[in-house]
Amino acid sequence: MEAHILEGGFANIPIDAAHAFRAVMTAMARPGEIFEISGAQPPAPLSVAAGAVVLTLCDPETPLFLAGGFDTPQIRDWVTFHTGAPFVGAADAMFAIGVWESIPFPDLARGTSEYPDRSATLIVEMDALTNTGAVLEGPGIKDQNYLSLPETALFQENARLYPLGLDFIFTNGGNLAALPRTTRVS
């Protein structure tokens, strides 16, 4: 195992994870707002933010799908060493990581009517993350927010499935924003 695989985890796990989770939780509660998150140094192409989300939420109980160019031996080794999360196909994933174009959306779990929480959470690596573009409305948003989403159609379809659906965390560098299934995108 290469030395860098062992590195890049949280330096002080309980404290770093607590701060990182606060960022993720606030992002999920306030869709479209951009927050800083830090503490991880994952191998490329994982961003600092995506790495921190993985360290905060993943462990042996969370099947993980690495999409497209994110399924590399370096990322696998790093994730395994720091979290122990098992790697699975998209259909069985609790978390999926990748760039927008590489994610096989139809395969991902949307939950069931009795357990809508049994659905995938996506960690989508973005080239940029700004408060421009698509208009967001819904729970967590006072009036309207804006977020540079890759498209709108998929989110509209996702919101129609409510209470089933996918939940999204967008990452870029050390920033993240989230978009749960309740958000109406136009």
Place this chain on the structure above:
Amino acid sequence: MYVAVKGGERAIDNAHAWLAEERRGDKAVAELGVAQIREQLALAVNRVMAEGSLFDPDLAALAIKQARGDLIEAIFLIRAYRTTLPRFGGSTPIETEAMVCDRRVSATFKDAPGGQVLGPTFDYTHRLLDFKLAADGEVAPVQTGTPYEGATPHIMSFLDREDLIQREPEGADVPADLTRMPLELPASRALRLQSLTRGDEGFILGLAYSTQRGYARNHAFVAELRIGSVAVEMEIPELGFAIEIGEITATECETVNQFQGSKTQPPQFTRGYGLVFGMSERKAISMALVDRALRWKELGEDNLGAPAQDEEFVLYHSDNIQATGFLEHIKLPHYVDFQSELELIRKLRREAQVPKAAQAESAEASGGNLSGKMKEGAVT
């Protein structure tokens, strides 16, 4: 003039100090040692281990001491400690067939290989208070003999050979852990058994008794009850084989229950199963009866509406730590809610006491006009 009382912090500290003093009792009496509890109140220790889901006689004895003998409180201490322990993995299933038995009885056969071994039982004691014990607890020297070296096969295996008892093939899956995941219904039998073995002894006993009295009676015979020590083994992935990591005392009860069959299937006996830490035979037998009652669905029996058949009722109410917590919490302050009820009942009484004439007058304006249309229903 009123000055609000503040004293929560000091009240708590004082209560704790008083509790510690009461726990110790009269200092002229020698203090109870943990080892004394472990050795001389072993059945209490066993119950705390079983319902605390932690096999550690010393810690259980300590918990009993700290809890002033309140076993449910002691179980709670053990549970709260247990939940902080890291989980290293699961053991392989214990081989109760290889148990070194202190006690082994069968009610269904007069004798069987391995024999009937009474062991240290209260069964045939006359329940007369032994006043001598109050003064002097010395026991006479016990006779010793050569230990039985032969095998003690499960009684069920004899019925199994004739195909008279329903088979219980080994499951492929590692069973889920009740303490690591939320209970989901319907629960697998493995989860039900986990829940029963840590369930409150009194509750499980009452349910089992209710089946005997006709609430989903299942005609149980104790095919075998065995108590003794068994090895616990764990697979070590790096080694590639299992090694013994310790030894526990356990009580196992297997019941033979009413047979069933159909036009296509010849009749067969069915079974119930109980397995409990330590010497806890009342609990193990109770567990076997309740296990059997809960199996009505898989065995194609009728739901008689009996409490012991209702999985949700049994599993959600058998845990004494959950039960005692929720029951006792009603002594905490609830005055905010009570105040809102006070306001409501005063209002309802005021309205009810409006003279009849006035009521008739207003009937059209209030009750008579109730549309029954919920506003929230309009939200989409």
Place this chain on the structure above:
Amino acid sequence: MSDYNFAYLDEQTKRMIRRAILKGLAIPGYQVPFASREMPMPYGWGTGGVQVSAAVLTPDDTFKVIDQGADDTTNAVSIRRFFQKTAGVAVTEATAEASVIQTRHRIPEQDLRSDQILVYQVPIPEPLRFLEPSEVETRKMHGLEEYGLMHVKLYEDISQHGDIATAYAYPVKVEGRYMMDPSPIPKFDNPKLEMAGIQLFGAGREQRIYALPPYTKVVSLDFEDYPFQPTKADHACDLCGSEVSYLDELIVDDQGGRMFMCSDTDYCATRRRQGHVGTQGLPHKEDAA
């Protein structure tokens, strides 16, 4: 700090709770099952709220705990001490200074800001539980959005009593989808459920977590001709004179004499510091002595 992990729970347990919180925020009002742990305080004493707080707190937080609206009730003191000891967090009684507030039975009078988190202790998270005891059945009802049982119950209340006979834990509908129990807060507090802060609900014994993101639409159930009415004692606070706060009623003598005071002790104290005095209150300076 103590020998235990930061905020008592081990990291794997916190991750499990954190994942449940995220799904709860994504599906407002839906009860997410979670593997509640035994805590060092009994079920019924707020173990759900404590586990949620443990998963949410950072060392930078300022923590406030109220029970019945008061910071100095014994169980509030006990929980506050627990996190002082295990998480080393700063604590406060001032609502405005707190970043995380754990509560039992009340929502503070003062509006919460968007950077504040309110954690509720929940005894029975299922709003339909007392109408349908089976979890299997109520889960189906939520899945199908079949809430007729509650509709009938409220309707029968009105035909029998001329009013909806629920004074606390008054059911709400969240974003037009899930029926939710707001925990046993008096219905006076229901309108405050639409707020700027994040609200998290933890039910330890029942193993459920649910949530309301800021500004989530929360409607207290009612009928067109029997609109929901938040109610309180028809008095002013005898200590601070507030006419808009929720009041506790105290029996002050053996003749059945009563007085009323704010249930939210911080709200009342703040008002008295500002110079407000009720009919039986003392001016601020003497009160503090």
